[in-house]
Amino acid sequence: MLWAVSLCILWASFTLGVPVNRGRQKLLLISFDGFRWDYDHDVDTPNLDQMAIDGVKAHYVTPPYITVTSPTHFTLLTGRYVENHGVIHNMWFNTTTMEKKSYYQTQFVNEWWDNGTLPIWITAQRQGLKAGSLHFPGTASSYQGQVAMMREVEPTRYNYKNETAWYENTDKVMDWFRDQDLDFVSMYFGEPDGTGHRYGPDSPERREMVKQVDRTVGYIRNSTENHGLTKQLNIIITADHGMTSIYRGAQLEEITLSKIPGFNFQDVSFHLLDYGPSGMLLPKPGKLETVYNALKGAHPHLHVYKKEEMPEHLHFSNNDRIPPIILWTDPGYVLNGVLQFNKGEHGFDNQEMDMKPFFRAVGPAFHKNLEVGPFETVNIYPLMCHILGIQPELSDGHLSATQHMLVTSADGEFSCLCFIIQLSRLLFTSGGLQYSNYTVLVTFLMGFKLV
């Protein structure tokens, strides 16, 4: 009787992972900035391929709008759409003073990030876990006075491409997991975004950078093994957005606001322009209709919306920080392109395939060799909370959208039940077990919530 129970528990703990060890599994969330879903199609990526065999690969994932770095990363950490978490742009701005801060400076503006939504580090720590973050957007800020227990913010003018530094940072994070017993860490790499912007997503330079990412994925998995973490550590690798090529040439009809008939910068009291495809405008009092009517329909590749009329799927309307008029261009175009020289851009509609990031996951919680369909990145947050065994905050994501990637408790319980039935039958036929033993065994296991 007892040996049968222990055998089943032993077997279950090997197979089930999550339900038996709930709370004991660790999780590393990695973002490779701007890694588009199909970047592995034209480059040899042995390590990413191996990760797909050992774990789960999604066809692609859908980021929230606005498809730029800080807003989409904060969605990964919170499971909320951008209008709900409030980090609506890479740049902090004040429409009264006209002041703006760069992406890097904005990392240090607490009021910008801490706008009512808690990132997973803080939630995990409040529930007794230990969390860390390395270079992940949002790391520098505090949230209701709290920060991630272990954290590292990159210095200004950081070289985001340095492969040696990528390996050192990997080992540092693995040390945190092993030596500080951290449960969750988020880690950020600033490529292939930089290379995609500078040379374009179809360039040989981008393909070389994808090889560097792939080597690093190999290094991450080796380092996991060398730190003795393979059986405990789950690794999710994804990105914030994709990248698309910008058209150039004399025949191209650029979208330049100052050349649009009826549009006058005098009618606008604040604007956020020259940021890839997107723009935001605050018209002066009484000038909303004038500005809107001048811009709407002014160019076949320019989208112009009043905030309250934004398309539903963008979830980019219901927030006081969003200015009254929102503009964006179709892929290939930028807004006020005369002032912009990047060959690749992002920030477009999140329905555009070129804006979709990749997604891979491996570890004891995940199925092996499973390819799944696309899902929205808001659903990564409830998945992470489930793996860590913590209660999520209010989010826009649903575990049901990502749970099929997991060796779920339901699967485990079902196969454990099958195992018990098989074992009992074996013992029945060998004459060593009577019906009473079977009942006792099942009752006992139900006490353990295994069946």
Ligand SMILES: *[C@@H]1O[C@H](CO)[C@@H](O)[C@H](O)[C@H]1NC(C)=O
């Ligand atoms: C089954 O139960 C009987 C009493 O009901 C007990 O004598 C016997 O040792 C049990 N067998 C096993 C394999 O546990």
Ligand SMILES: *[C@@H]1O[C@H](CO)[C@@H](O)[C@H](O)[C@H]1NC(C)=O
């Ligand atoms: C913008 O600046 C003005 C003037 O300093 C200030 O009153 C206001 O609170 C600021 N708004 C935000 C959102 O920081």
Ligand SMILES: *[C@@H]1O[C@H](CO)[C@@H](O)[C@H](O)[C@H]1NC(C)=O
């Ligand atoms: C969010 O920020 C806005 C200003 O941008 C502020 O008015 C509002 O009170 C903040 N909300 C929370 C919950 O911090």
Ligand SMILES: *[C@@H]1O[C@H](CO)[C@@H](O)[C@H](O)[C@H]1NC(C)=O
């Ligand atoms: C790359 O990083 C390594 C390790 O941190 C450092 O020693 C080296 O100077 C860096 N190289 C460049 C070009 O930044």
Ligand SMILES: *[C@@H]1O[C@H](CO)[C@@H](O)[C@H](O)[C@H]1NC(C)=O
């Ligand atoms: C990972 O380890 C394997 C086997 O030890 C080795 O062949 C491979 O080069 C290592 N990869 C990296 C990126 O360190």
Ligand SMILES: [Zn+2]
């Ligand atoms: Zn980015």
